[in-house]
Amino acid sequence: xxxxxxxxxxxxxxxxxxxxxxxxxxxxxxxxxxxxxxxxxxxxxxxxxxxxxxxxxxxxxxxxxxxxxxxxxxxxxxxxxxxxxxxxxxxxxxxxxxxxxxxxxxxxxxxxxxxxxxxxxxxxxxxxxxxxxxxxxxxxxxxxxxxxxxxxxxxxxxxxxxxxxxxxxxxxxxxxxx
Amino acid sequence: xxxxxxxxxxxxxxxxxxxxxxxxxxxxxxxxxxxxxxxxxxxxxxxxxxxxxxxxxxxxxxxxxxxxxxxxxxxxxxxxxxxxxxxxxxxxxxxxxxxxxxxxxxxxxxxxxxxxxxxxxxxxxxxxxxxxxxxxxxxxxxxxxxxxxxxxxxxxxxxxxxxxxxxxxxxxxxxxxxxxxxxxxxxxxxxxxxxxxxxxxxxxxxxxxxxxxxxxxxxxxxxxxxxxxxxxxxxxxxxxxxxxxxxxxxxxxxxxxxxxxxxxxxxxxxxxxxxxxxxxxxxxxxxxxxxxxxxxxxxxxxxxxxxxxxxxxxxxxxxxxxxxxxxxxxxxxxxxxxxxxxxxxxxxxxxxxxxxxxxxxxxxxxxxxxxxxxxxxxxxxxxxxxxxxxxxxx
Numbered sequence: 035x036x037x038x039x040x041x042x043x044x045x046x047x048x049x050x051x052x053x054x055x056x057x058x059x060x061x062x063x064x065x066x067x068x069x070x071x072x073x074x075x076x077x078x079x080x081x082x083x084x085x086x087x088x089x090x091x092x093x094x095x096x097x098x099x100x101x102x103x104x105x106x107x108x109x110x111x112x113x114x115x116x117x118x119x120x121x122x123x124x125x126x127x128x129x130x131x132x133x134x135x136x137x138x139x140x141x142x143x144x145x146x147x148x149x150x151x152x153x154x155x156x157x158x159x160x161x162x163x164x165x166x167x168x169x170x171x172x173x174x175x176x177x178x179x180x181x182x183x184x185x186x187x188x189x190x191x192x193x194x195x196x197x198x199x200x201x202x203x204x205x206x207x208x209x210x211x212x
Numbered sequence: 213x214x215x216x217x218x219x220x221x222x223x224x225x226x227x228x229x230x231x232x233x234x235x236x237x238x239x240x241x242x243x244x245x246x247x248x249x250x251x252x253x254x255x256x257x258x259x260x261x262x263x264x265x266x267x268x269x270x271x272x273x274x275x276x277x278x279x280x281x282x283x284x285x286x287x288x289x290x291x292x293x294x295x296x297x298x299x300x301x302x303x304x305x306x307x308x309x310x311x312x313x314x315x316x317x318x319x320x321x322x323x324x325x326x327x328x329x330x331x332x333x334x335x336x337x338x339x340x341x342x343x344x345x346x347x348x349x350x351x352x353x354x355x356x357x358x359x360x361x362x363x364x365x366x367x368x369x370x371x372x373x374x375x376x377x378x379x380x381x382x383x384x385x386x387x388x389x390x391x392x393x394x395x396x397x398x399x400x401x402x403x404x405x406x407x408x409x410x411x412x413x414x415x416x417x418x419x420x421x422x423x424x425x426x427x428x429x430x431x432x433x434x435x436x437x438x439x440x441x442x443x444x445x446x447x448x449x450x451x452x453x454x455x456x457x458x459x460x461x462x463x464x465x466x467x468x469x470x471x472x473x474x475x476x477x478x479x480x481x482x483x484x485x486x487x488x489x490x491x492x493x494x495x496x497x498x499x500x501x502x503x504x505x506x507x508x509x510x511x512x513x514x515x516x517x518x519x520x521x522x523x524x525x526x527x528x529x530x531x532x533x534x535x536x537x538x539x540x541x542x543x544x545x546x547x548x549x550x551x552x553x554x555x556x557x558x559x560x561x562x563x564x565x566x567x568x569x570x571x572x573x574x575x576x577x578x579x580x581x582x583x584x585x586x587x588x589x590x591x592x593x594x595x596x597x598x599x600x601x602x603x604x605x606x
Contacts, residue, residue, distance in 0.1 A: 070306045133275070158533045163279050166304030168262035 075101075075180035076164040083131050083139055083153035091154075091161075095180045098206040099126040100199075102150070102190075103162060103172040105134040106142040110189045111171040115146050117190060122149040125203060129153035132162050132170050175199050177206045241285040242559075244495065246590065252288035255297060256281050258312070262305045273604065290461030338422075369393075465496055483512055490523055499531035518551035526560050536564055553584045562597075571601040 078091045094101070102118060104111035121127055129150035131139045136155060143153075156162050165174070173190050175183045183202040186194055243249045253270060261272035261280070269281045280301070287297045298310065307313050315323050373390045380387040437443065469492055476485045486509040493502035506524045510516035516524070525543035529536060536544075547557040558577050565574035578598050581589060 070303060073303050159275065159279060160533065163276070163283065164304070166262075166306075168276055168305065 070166055071182055071184065073182050075176055075182070076161070078161045078164060080130075080154035080156060080161055083129070083136060083143075083155045089152055089154050091180070094126075094128055094152075094176070095178060097126060097178050097210065098183070098203055099128060099176055101128050101130055101165075101174040101176060103130045103132050103165075103167050103170055103174075105132045105170050106138040107134065108170040112142070112146070114171055114190045115149070117192060117195070119147060119149040121195065122151075126151055130162065130165075130167075131155050131157075132167060133157060133159045173199075175202055175206075178210055241282050241289075242590075242593075243285070244289050245291075246593075248288050249285075249593075251294075252285045255288060255294055256284045258310075259284065259298070259301055260309045260311055262309060268311075287461070291464050292461055465492065468492060481512060483509060486512065487520075487523070490527070494523075494527055494530065497530075499527050502527045503531075516546075518547045518554040519556060521547035521550065522554050522557035522560065526556060529560060529564070534564070534567060553580070553586065555581065555586055555588060566597070566601060569605075571605055575601045 075091050075094070079088050080091075082089050100121065106112075118127060127150055129152070131153050134155075134157065136157070139153075139155075143150075154161065159167070169187060171190065172185065172187050174185045177183055183206060184198055186198060243252070256269040257271075259269045259280070261267050261269055261274060261277040263274045263276050264272050267277070269277050269284065272278075284297055284301070287300065288294075292300075301309050307319075313319050313322065373394050376390060380390070469489075472485060472489050472492065476482055476489065479485070486505055490502045490505035490509065493499070493505055503524065506516075506520055506527065510520050510524075513520060521543050525540045525547060528540035528543065532540065544557050544560065547554050551557075558581055562574045562577035562581075565571070565577065575598050578594050578601075582591060582594055582598075
């Protein structure tokens, strides 16, 4: 019996490895990378998408907030828009308009509604580069002092929000209340 | 991606491309310290493009790779060490951008796995070898030892009898007979001693093959390691540590700026000083100061020269985030009206064409700069830029 078991060991090991690799395929290599978490929001002055005074990233701080990187040319950004409108009721939500044409971006927000407290315009992707954005949409959760708590790349869903963001947001708010 | 595919196709077709064109990648960046260029490119090549995951920053044509590549070039040009650049990149994009992930808890399996597997395999090999050893009968009556022992078959005999005896009741006749026969066949004490000696001398000689195997493995590892050239690189690095490694690029620039200020204070008419001043501010992204410096230069020149106008256009261009604003356009036109072949003006125009994918126009301008043979042109860089633009579809 034991000899037979030994005979099957290589097969079992290969299966284990296969399962491990298969699980690895589903991993998003960016979102949970601890190397990027805990860094702080870069100080940066951006034009506002709607004109008026430029917005400095410093002005976003004060309480935990969400920064959503979006563009009007990005289908997934449009897809997650209804969820953003929901989230805006529970957490300060700011937008970063990434490599977009101002007119197109404004037209889209006019059509779909504007969930953002303010939108930083980043037509040449410079602030996004500082942040470490590599695609749209991306959603960042920052603490009150601008420390990056968690980030998600790609379409944001209610499930991801509940699982990945809400616990961190709650913890950050607890900390804010001494 | 497309450019890379074309490049591959060209290579397959055997179109001769110079090594330089292959090595350079996209180079719109003008190095302040050209000697750092190859180091910067090597570094960019070790960083993965976050967007198109199977290409490094130099190979990839995605806008983000281009921006990151230029950032890396700029940081290296500012005097940052490789470690500093990699740290800045990983703080933005995570360890993912490295092809060479650091050792930590989450990568322990990755780094330790192969060694672990090797140990496991060695342990198994050893176990199976030892098992075979146990089955083998010790030598007796070996000629070298002198013919001391009885017939080797006696041992076999004894075993058979012991086995048969085991199935019998101790008081039966056969059991007793077998016991007696066993006693008669028993190995004499002299032979037992001999066997013990043979066995111990045998095991004593065992470590040798293991030592050999270990040495072979070690030699293999050392051979592979030395063939990667890492040791030489480390040695070269140890031999000449960067004396300015500890200083931030900002500090370095501040020093340079301080020296310039002194120079201008002692001689306010120093035209070159003002030009350098403007350029330094431009590199620091302090556009208003750069603008001021070039205005002073224009005043001293008594009406701006073509070079000054072109420099002012460059300031406005970068200030607007690499956009040819109407003002920048006007300044450029003025510069070109004064001097049709003004180098900075043409370089700015070509860079703008290249940035916006108008490769053929960029190539035409660079070609013109090459043809006019002005001083202060980096011809190698220009030729590389032209080749790159051609590959990208010009």
